[in-house]
Amino acid sequence: MSTHPPFPSPEHPILRGAVAALNPPGTSPLPVGTRIGGDVVEGVLGSGGFATVYRVRSPSGYVSALKLLPLDEGPERAERAWREMSLGTRLSHLNLVRQLGAGQWPLENPRYLWVKLELVEGPTLDEWGLASGRTLGDVVDRALEVARALAVSHEAGVLHRDVKEANILVRQKTGEAVLVDFGVAWHPAYPTLTKGMFPPGTPAYRAPEAWAYGRAHAGEPGAHYRAGVGDDLYALGVVLYRLLTGRFPFRPAEHGGEDVEAVLHRTPLPPHLVNSRVPLEVEVVCLRLLAKRPEARYPDAVTLCQVLEELRARTDVDWTGVLHPERRRPVKPWARWGRVLTVVGVGLAAALGAWWLGSSQEVAPGRPEPEPVRAVAAPLPEAPPPPAAAPPLAPRKDSAPVKQPPQTTSGPQLEAAPKRRSAAVRNACLGLTGAALQACMGAPQQVPPERPAPPPQACPAGAVETMTGTLGLRIGERRSMDWNDVRGRGVQVHEDTPLRVAGNWEAGANRWGKGYKIALPNNTWLFGRLYVKEGRVYGRFTEARTPLGVVYPVCLELLDTDGHVGLELWPGSGPGKMLVDPVVEVRVVDRFK
Incomplete structure (x- = not known):
């Protein structure tokens, strides 16, 4: 930053610190060029509690902040103005704002007390x-x-x-x-x-x-x-x-x-x-x-x-x-719309590309694939998640052989799983036509290699106290989450993929008659580990990070939207590739079973 920065906006930091001020009722800011105490006014820095604050420059070029306090708004205001000026003369230190001078203005019939302060840039x-x-x-x-x-x-x-x-x-x-x-x-x-x-x-x-x-x-x-x-x-x-x-x-x-x-x-x-x-x-x-x-x-x-x-x-x-x-400033609204438009554009391009690809396979199956089709047929790029902080719950075994999920249940449960799987297949193939649709519906489902299921595990130290005390959550409470905003297609996840809290998580949202409070704000990320067992993806989340960087130990398990523990794999899953529903739930627990 230069020694003499351009005229600051009303949001300049000095307004929230050294120059808390307020334009006196019924008055207008002094015009540029007004001379006070030998300095020339270059503009208004802003307003706050008791005064108007101006950026001024001395004849030698030194820039400072000049605080103009009214003397004609009652004895208390006037006494406070004199007190502030007097206290400033008692203090001198590198970590205290310096008072450079003080006086009354105008010289004849003064209506203001001015205090010149060091302009702290930062x-x-x-x-x-x-x-x-x-x-x-x-x-x-x-x-x-x-x-x-x-x-x-x-x-x-x-x-x-x-x-x-x-x-x-x-x-x-x-x-x-x-x-x-x-x-x-x-x-x-x-x-x-x-x-x-x-x-x-x-x-x-x-x-x-x-x-x-x-x-x-x-x-x-x-x-x-x-x-x-x-x-x-x-x-x-x-x-x-x-x-x-x-x-x-x-x-x-x-x-x-x-x-x-x-x-x-x-x-x-x-x-x-x-x-x-x-x-x-x-x-x-x-x-x-x-x-x-x-x-x-x-x-x-x-x-x-x-x-x-x-x-x-x-x-x-x-x-x-x-x-x-992971601390970062909130995303501006226009930036969010940019992301939405990007997702919509890519999704539309993918649907059109899939339709074109299906047609081209029927007409000229031996023709080389044009460059635009290769671009839209590629998987939707995902923003890289922040690094996971929780320790691994199970070792990665990418070289393990592919296994088909064994049929271990009977009765109604056996019928429910194929129905959910067929619905997932229809959603995954949504928007495709012709040969592409047939190929998608008929494609066999591959299951990523299973990882050994972790044993029952205690929650992280302080997690239960933090969830029930600080955050106000209840054991057994459930909350809907999502991995991205794109619906109707599987999301590829890995063992350490974090989960996003979409919308504020209100503690006790299903308790009637009580005011809610925000437990975890929108865009909080949950970190933990995912693993595959018998054709389903299970998850344990042990840390929550808010957009402002606050970190909470938590104890949350992954559910599907029907409330069953774990998620069913989508068609197209394979070794090293887990595709799951973008919308899931998590449940507050006091121990991982």
Whole structure:
């Protein structure tokens, strides 16, 4: 990024951090070229809570952010503006946003207070964390840098009171974290301005002692919670937990808002159960920051810095390990439509090509196959799945002889299998005509070589607790899934092919009278192992990865859409080639039998 980037959009990261602002009612942005405090306005950076923020340039060419706070919108607003300016002069550190100057504007009859701030070029910490390849060392380094910023701030008597990822920027040039936006900070030299129970802040980062005070003094006139050092440290614990796991320590309440009962009385799920790549040495620090009582946390930010520095110096921890290897940003809607159109186009081309091929075989069977037909007759390409993380349940034996499924059942079950198989054959041959249709319907079904069935197996460590506690699933609960969006044709799968959760998996979706919550979001991938036994494909899934990279241990078995364990092979299956129905189900179990 250049030293003087082009005019930022209203979504520039500075708006969610150092320059929380709001255009004063009834006013318009200042025109480009307006001079304030010797700097020239180049445009509006955006708006937020209390002020308008402009990009300004000094006569020497230095670009900064100028925060314009109104003084004529009531005494509380004016006092907050003066307080922010004064607090900024007390703080100076590499990991704190620098205040470069302040004053009133216009000089005659001033209506605004301006504060000039360093323009930190770079993403907010949550945006930074979305990028793939963030290592454990990267995350702990950012937490240490924020802890240093809090140590300097607290030493000056300043409590931030709104520590969160949106108020932490990561410098583009150096990669260091910068704590910004002291608009709701507190210092003992200043009177309390808040009239409500809690000081300004973000509820998801509010400490348990604050919620406890609110309950104890509910309805009490004039009751106001006064934050302390422990509140900033707890909020940093929430930030660290999110960086390690991709989720908040506690899920929202059933009907929205914070689950205060959980914050007050429940211990967060240990980070290593959410993301197995989190080492216990780091987990201990994170959970201590989230302790229910402030005295159980670190006594101050200085002590936290010492702990993190000593931890980071350890050589028995793999600091280069990537925390969220599959993390990626959500797909934009137009990109999804592009995928749909591609699938539709390829499917249409395949149907036309198959019809043309059948006709050409009738007219000129000895004629060489034209190039276009070879292209459309090839199998539909599939996007390569992410690498499986679960250990193999059975060894691969591709060289084993082909076996026909033995007839081991009798009665109604014997009749049901041929019916399902004939339906599968008709679906597979759908769209073909002439000789191609006859060849397809008459083709014998080959069965891939069988793998030895794995013995009964316990679920992964913490899987049952995660499914029933964290995710809210019930043992025996079933959910429809799919391997792709193409219906009417078999999907080729391998032993380690993951399964996609299409649509949000709502916990307790078949329970009446209760609000649902999302257990696993749309496009979560399930990882495990598939194997063939007696002509059916069986599967055990032991890990779920959400689109944001959150990893859950799970215990799910594969079913067909009729609820039978395992899937029937489609026509065209052969050695090393398993074709199955694109739509399947999984069932929550507490043990693989």
